[in-house]
Amino acid sequence: MKKTDDQILVIFGASGDLTERKLIPAVFDLYCGGFLPEHFAVTGVSRSEYSDEAYRQKVVFENEFILKKEAGEDKLKAFADAIFYQPLDTKNTDSYNTLKQRLQTIDEAKGICGNYIFYLATPPSLYETIAEGLSHVGLNKAENAWRRLIIEKPFGYDLESAKQLNSKLLACFDEEQLYRIDHYLGKETVQNMFVTRFANSIFEPLWNRNYIHRVEITAAESVGLEKRGGYYDSAGALRDMVQNHLFQLVALVAMEPPVKADAESIRNEKMKVFQSLRPYTKEDIKTNVIRGQYLGSKVRGEDLPGYREEEGVKEGSKTETYVAMKFFIDNWRWGGVPFYIRTGKRLPTRVTEVVIHFKPNHHHLFAHDKSLSNAHNTLVIRIQPNEGILLKFDMKIPGAGFRTETVNMDFHYDELTDVYVPGAYERLILDCMQGDATLYSRGDSTESAWQFVDTILKAWEEDDIPVYGYPAGTWGPEHADNLIEGENMTWRYPCKNLTDDGNYCEL
Ligand code: NDP
Numbered sequence: 001m002k003k004t005d006d007q008i009l010v011i012f013g014a015s016g017d018l019t020e021r022k023l024i025p026a027v028f029d030l031y032c033g034g035f036l037p038e039h040f041a042v043t044g045v046s047r048s049e050y051s052d053e054a055y056r057q058k059v060v061f062e063n064e065f066i067l068k069k070e071a072g073e074d075k076l077k078a079f080a081d082a083i084f085y086q087p088l089d090t091k092n093t094d095s096y097n098t099l100k101q102r103l104q105t106i107d108e109a110k111g112i113c114g115n116y117i118f119y120l121a122t123p124p125s126l127y128e129t130i131a132e133g134l135s136h137v138g139l140n141k142a143e144n145a146w147r148r149l150i151i152e153k154p155f156g157y158d159l160e161s162a163k164q165l166n167s168k169l170l171a172c173f174d175e176e177q178l179y180r181i182d183h184y185l186g187k188e189t190v191q192n193m194f195v196t197r198f199a200n201s202i203f204e205p206l207w208n209r210n211y212i213h214r215v216e217i218t219a220a221e222s223v224g225l226e227k228r229g230g231y232y233d234s235a236g237a238l239r240d241m242v243q244n245h246l247f248q249l250v251a252l253v254a255m256e257p258p259v260k261a262d263a264e265s266i267r268n269e270k271m272k273v274f275q276s277l278r279p280y281t282k283e284d285i286k287t288n289v290i291r292g293q294y295l296g297s298k299v300r301g302e303d304l305p306g307y308r309e310e311e312g313v314k315e316g317s318k319t320e321t322y323v324a325m326k327f328f329i330d331n332w333r334w335g336g337v338p339f340y341i342r343t344g345k346r347l348p349t350r351v352t353e354v355v356i357h358f359k360p361n362h363h364h365l366f367a368h369d370k371s372l373s374n375a376h377n378t379l380v381i382r383i384q385p386n387e388g389i390l391l392k393f394d395m396k397i398p399g400a401g402f403r404t405e406t407v408n409m410d411f412h413y414d415e416l417t418d419v420y421v422p423g424a425y426e427r428l429i430l431d432c433m434q435g436d437a438t439l440y441s442r443g444d445s446t447e448s449a450w451q452f453v454d455t456i457l458k459a460w461e462e463d464d465i466p467v468y469g470y471p472a473g474t475w476g477p478e479h480a481d482n483l484i485e486g487e488n489m490t491w492r493y494p495c496k497n498l499t500d501d502g503n504y505c506e507l
């Protein structure tokens, strides 16, 4: 097991939603799992006034995401003792000296020796300000100790702002100190894609344009805005899900085998994928990128509002809640293989999966049944829920002749019942504590992903590309079906359970 140095985790945005729902519970899980170092503290920072005790009450003793773990009073108390709070307005430059002194006091009391992580969970408009404030009082560097900065998404609003953010952060911290978080990379199943491809000898020889017909990635959500209308309406699905989470999945599917399984080698290969994305022209965007917005509808007896009726959404908003697109990766491995990705809110179910469609047989020996002779083998890598892997291939139906039928071979993660699966934030925070940036995004690849997305955003701004409405609870605008060309070819319509698909399933 890697060593975790003694350290303080400083969370900016300590009174906010992310801290309460994800960050403190993740640190608590690390504590319960025995992963925290002997000398450790969390220091929460935001403008709201709390004493240490009042803050512990809020984020530990009254936090439903901690309480539901039913860990017992002693554990809660011992964990809470490591939590401190410093009220502070990060826009006020002088306040960073107050923070520095407070951290020194906590550091000395706990015997920590100067290692600090600064986690930015504030509105993104403050990221540069905080980095500059920390640098101003010398909290960005230390002799004989390390300093790291975790930056929450969104990392920029477009290519220009992402570049600007990168350059401002790099003026205060070195790239090695920066940890740009993408929680999809913390998911066990996402990491397992890397292992599935590179630990086995059966998949990689087929993993190229000679054998793969197309790649399909779906990240569907059944929820709507969940009170995040203010943020979402100025972001939209392309910025919220595609530029980061979906492109990270694309990179893992498409990358070349890295020289080593370390951060630099893996990030170098992912970067090459982003560099190989074939740029869209405006005409391409019209036909290859479909955007949609959900409309009010009755779903399982419940009346769901349309996007424009949601709180925080501007009247007549054209923000997309659904995106589907087709694109190509112009390199030796993937030349000519279309990639189809889609994501949306208020779709029929919550499911994220990667589907590899293999090319049909070169010679149709059992071609008497036309529909089957064209059958494609598929490999489904299910990220969530019902995590697992499904392989679909043809078998003989018992009896006379050679009639075939597609059957399933499947593996489910929950069969590994004795293995503890850490949550995404838990895994990523521990990696940062241990100085491992493998599962964090590097600045240059973030910019490359933005470069691709930026062209789409600019084309959409011109306003002659339609936003299609789709009723909440459906699979998005039907125009997205036309992206996939070819007879009998369509998206996989997944169900809650990995092995089910088609029209009749549990959602
Ligand atoms: P919230 O609005 O709930 O929290 C924002 C936090 O920032 C509050 O603690 C607020 O505290 C603090 N803050 C605002 N202004 C200042 C200031 N001038 N000085 C000091 N503190 C300040 O946002 P979320 O927790 O939802 O999101 C935080 C970040 O995480 C955002 O960038 C978001 O995009 C990202 N994120 C959030 C996710 C989520 O599920 N919530 C998911 C993925 C990313 P106070 O008002 O007390 O100062």
Ligand code: BG6
Pocket: 153, 221, 240, 241, 352
């Ligand atoms: C977040 C987006 O990054 O990811 C949300 O801001 C989205 O809009 C969420 O709901 C999806 O994450 P998960 O882990 O539930 O698939």
